[in-house]
Amino acid sequence: MSQSPILKISGLTARVADEDIEILKGVDLELGEGEIHAIMGPNGSGKSTLAKVIAGHPGYEATGGQVLFRGEDVLEMEPDERSQAGIFLAFQYPVEIPGVSIANFLRTALEARLDGDEELDLFDFQDLLLERMEMLDMDPSFAERPVNDGFSGGEKKRNEILQMAVLQPLLAVMDETDSGLDIDALRVVANGVNTLRKEHPEMTVLLITHYQRLLNYIRPDYVHVMVDGRIVRSGGPEVALELEEQGYADWKDKEQEAAAV
Amino acid sequence: MPQNEVIEGLGLDEYKYGFVDEEQHVFRTRPGLDEEIVRQISAQKEEPEWMLEFRLKALKIYESKPMPTWGGDLSELEDTLDQIYFYVRPSERMGTSWDEVPENIKRTYERLGIPEAEQKVLAGLGAQYESEMVYHSLKEEWEAQGVIFDSIEDGLRKHPELFRKYFATVVPPGDNKFAALNSAVWSGGSFVYIPPGVELDTPLQAYFRVNQERMGQFERTLIIADENSRAHYIEGCTAPVYSTESFHSGVIEIVVLPGAHFRYTTIQNWSNNMYNLVTQRALVHRGAAMEWLDGNLGSKLTMKYPSCYLVGEGAHGSILSIAYAGDGQHQDTGGKVVHAAPNTSSTIVSKSISKGHGRSSYRGLCKVYEGAVNSRSNVECDALLINETSRTDTYPYIEIEEKRASVGHEATVSKVGDEQLFYLMSRGMSEEEAMALIVRGFIEPIAKELPLEYAVELNKLIELEMEGSVG
Numbered sequence: 001m002s003q004s005p006i007l008k009i010s011g012l013t014a015r016v017a018d019e020d021i022e023i024l025k026g027v028d029l030e031l032g033e034g035e036i037h038a039i040m041g042p043n044g045s046g047k048s049t050l051a052k053v054i055a056g057h058p059g060y061e062a063t064g065g066q067v068l069f070r071g072e073d074v075l076e077m078e079p080d081e082r083s084q085a086g087i088f089l090a091f092q093y094p095v096e097i098p099g100v101s102i103a104n105f106l107r108t109a110l111e112a113r114l115d116g117d118e119e120l121d122l123f124d125f126q127d128l129l130l131e132r133m134e135m136l137d138m139d140p141s142f143a144e145r146p147v148n149d150g151f152s153g154g155e156k157k158r159n160e161i162l163q164m165a166v167l168q169p170l171l172a173v174m175d176e177t178d179s180g181l182d183i184d185a186l187r188v189v190a191n192g193v194n195t196l197r198k199e200h201p202e203m204t205v206l207l208i209t210h211y212q213r214l215l216n217y218i219r220p221d222y223v224h225v226m227v228d229g230r231i232v233r234s235g236g237p238e239v240a241l242e243l244e245e246q247g248y249a250d251w252k253d254k255e256q257e258a259a260a261v
Numbered sequence: 262m263p264q265n266e267v268i269e270g271l272g273l274d275e276y277k278y279g280f281v282d283e284e285q286h287v288f289r290t291r292p293g294l295d296e297e298i299v300r301q302i303s304a305q306k307e308e309p310e311w312m313l314e315f316r317l318k319a320l321k322i323y324e325s326k327p328m329p330t331w332g333g334d335l336s337e338l339e340d341t342l343d344q345i346y347f348y349v350r351p352s353e354r355m356g357t358s359w360d361e362v363p364e365n366i367k368r369t370y371e372r373l374g375i376p377e378a379e380q381k382v383l384a385g386l387g388a389q390y391e392s393e394m395v396y397h398s399l400k401e402e403w404e405a406q407g408v409i410f411d412s413i414e415d416g417l418r419k420h421p422e423l424f425r426k427y428f429a430t431v432v433p434p435g436d437n438k439f440a441a442l443n444s445a446v447w448s449g450g451s452f453v454y455i456p457p458g459v460e461l462d463t464p465l466q467a468y469f470r471v472n473q474e475r476m477g478q479f480e481r482t483l484i485i486a487d488e489n490s491r492a493h494y495i496e497g498c499t500a501p502v503y504s505t506e507s508f509h510s511g512v513i514e515i516v517v518l519p520g521a522h523f524r525y526t527t528i529q530n531w532s533n534n535m536y537n538l539v540t541q542r543a544l545v546h547r548g549a550a551m552e553w554l555d556g557n558l559g560s561k562l563t564m565k566y567p568s569c570y571l572v573g574e575g576a577h578g579s580i581l582s583i584a585y586a587g588d589g590q591h592q593d594t595g596g597k598v599v600h601a602a603p604n605t606s607s608t609i610v611s612k613s614i615s616k617g618h619g620r621s622s623y624r625g626l627c628k629v630y631e632g633a634v635n636s637r638s639n640v641e642c643d644a645l646l647i648n649e650t651s652r653t654d655t656y657p658y659i660e661i662e663e664k665r666a667s668v669g670h671e672a673t674v675s676k677v678g679d680e681q682l683f684y685l686m687s688r689g690m691s692e693e694e695a696m697a698l699i700v701r702g703f704i705e706p707i708a709k710e711l712p713l714e715y716a717v718e719l720n721k722l723i724e725l726e727m728e729g730s731v732g
Contacts, residue, residue: 055687058679083689095684099702108698109688146702163688 416452547573
């Protein structure tokens with residue numbers, strides 16, 4: 001990494017708010033601008049917790065360490081401030097907001113980014129939204145549907161990608177975006193991310209996934225393995241392939257051995 | 262313009278617009294209520310003998326009925342009732358000054374962007390002059406079609422037979438204690454008649470009618486939609502109405518004759534010292550349809566259950582309501598449908614939002630009489646709680662005497678969840694913006710039925726209400 005990293009995590013420990021058990025036990029990670037990183041790990045390893053802590057989920061509490069985004073300490077920031085600074089979390093379980101159309105939702109999100117006296121031009125917004133939907137090969141009527149309300153798993157994830165395309169973050173954290181998707185839906189979502197990346201090569205992506213198959217569609221520059229709240233191995237795309245063959249069992253055993261010592 | 266200049270300007274306007282002769286026009290009864298006061302009201306209005314007798318009879322009924330205990334807390338109301346003036350001429354009521362209007366209400370007007378002249382109307386300080394021109398051209402159009410749209414007093418004076426034929430037939434004085442009270446002391450309200458087959462595109466707005474007697478504490482409205490007519494009546498406004506009075510008890514009666522279609526929209530936002538107890542009911546005849554669209558914001562306690570009595574075959578009734586209970590407020594609202602003829606249908610959709618220590622109750626009755634075969638009713642009530650301290654209750658009463666009828670009831674309670682808030686905040690919205698968006702989404706199915714300007718204002722109002730809801 002030639003430049004200073006866009007995201008630098010050091011010694012991060014975190015737990016579920018009001019509980020004693022630590023889930024992250026000292027995570028170190030650096031992401032350079034424009035890079036694609038994947039974090040893989042078994043269930044319960046803490047990889048989704050890491051995604052939530054980066055975005056500021058109120059249900060989790062960072063107890064130590066640092067998360068610097070472009071040199072700024074994000075742990076001190078509210079979730080909306082993090083979003084406005086350029087961090088985007090694609091949710092594993094996108095939330096339903098009945099009665100609020102996707103268009104209205106995105107308009108409100110863009111308006112929130114403006115200074116007090118600025119106003120969003122509705123025609124400009126409409127143009128932007130239509131253009132983004134066209135790019136992602138979505139039917140314009142999709143934007144009139146209430147946010148995630150009655151959506152299939154695939155539709156929910158596509159909605160996440162649309163939001164990402166409209167908000168154009170500097171860092172996209174994708175929390176198990178592949179979970180619950182069939183292969184067609186997975187391909188559509190991955191195409192969306194790749195199209196966006198083509199347009200904005202400077203966008204940094206952190207993919208959180210349990211399975212290797214997403215990485216067939218979105219090629220990572222770096223792969224990290226997370227086990228029991230720590231990153232236990234980092235390397236190139238080949239790490240994912242190793243995992244595919246060997247599974248996580250080895251790593252778990254090593255962890256247990258280490259803990260026993 | 263500084264406020265005192267506004268008030269001076271306003272004072273002049275009042276005189277200019279005719280409340281001049283104080284000796285003749287100023288009148289209010291002494292506080293409290295008895296036969297003497299009812300006689301005074303009737304005499305002031307120069308009413309026919311039958312109306313005086315009606316009022317006196319209603320007063321006896323009012324006195325004989327106990328204070329209802331089944332709904333909201335009315336225990337402090339008796340003291341209030343001993344102190345209030347049961348009749349004050351409108352010219353007198355204008356006498357409040359801008360200084361007396363609470364700061365928070367003034368601020369809300371400003372934030373809603375309501376023009377100054379209109380702010381004063383809402384605060385009870387003046388009448389709406391600008392709408393006069395619009396109203397007159399519409400009125401000519403309506404009159405050409407035989408539509409009557411008058412104050413209730415003018416209705417009685419100018420159309421005595423029509424008035425007497427329908428008055429108190431939908432809500433008789435014996436219906437409930439407050440209907441009896443209203444029957445004894447009513448003043449202000451509208452009288453509307455739509456002739457057979459007439460279809461009005463432009464809604465009749467009570468707002469247009471303000472330079473005559475403004476809606477009073479004991480407003481009474483009587484509407485007759487004659488056969489196969491179609492019309493929409495709108496009353497109230499979303500902005501808070503400031504009143505020095507603390508009690509409002511209206512009666513709205515609507516007769517929807519065979520084949521007619523009538524919609525009544527009302528949004529009321531009373532200041533939070535107000536007891537708001539309203540009886541509104543429609544009698545729906547063969548093949549006719551009645552829709553109530555009812556929004557209740559503000560007040561200390563509102564008890565209001567728009568009703569449809571489906572008395573003719575194939576009649577349809579629909580009740581859509583939104584209630585917003587802010588801190589310290591209780592909205593006890595809902596709807597009543599009575600199926601008394603075959604093939605009748607009804608829907609009730611009721612949504613409530615409670616914030617802080619606010620409480621909203623859904624209270625509904627669905628009754629199907631024997632013989633009302635193939636009747637269908639569907640009730641849906643959804644409550645949204647903003648804070649841990651907010652409260653909601655549901656009291657659905659279902660009485661079915663007919664086997665061949667179908668009645669459905671669905672109720673949901675949801676809380677603004679941390680996950681929802683986080684989702685919206687992670688897209689850059691502040692917690693308050695997120696909260697307002699969730700609430701707007703919740704009421705959207707009803708807000709979309711409102712005239713645009715009402716919907717827009719309601720949305721802005723919700724944003725203001727959500728400020729300080731967090732934490």
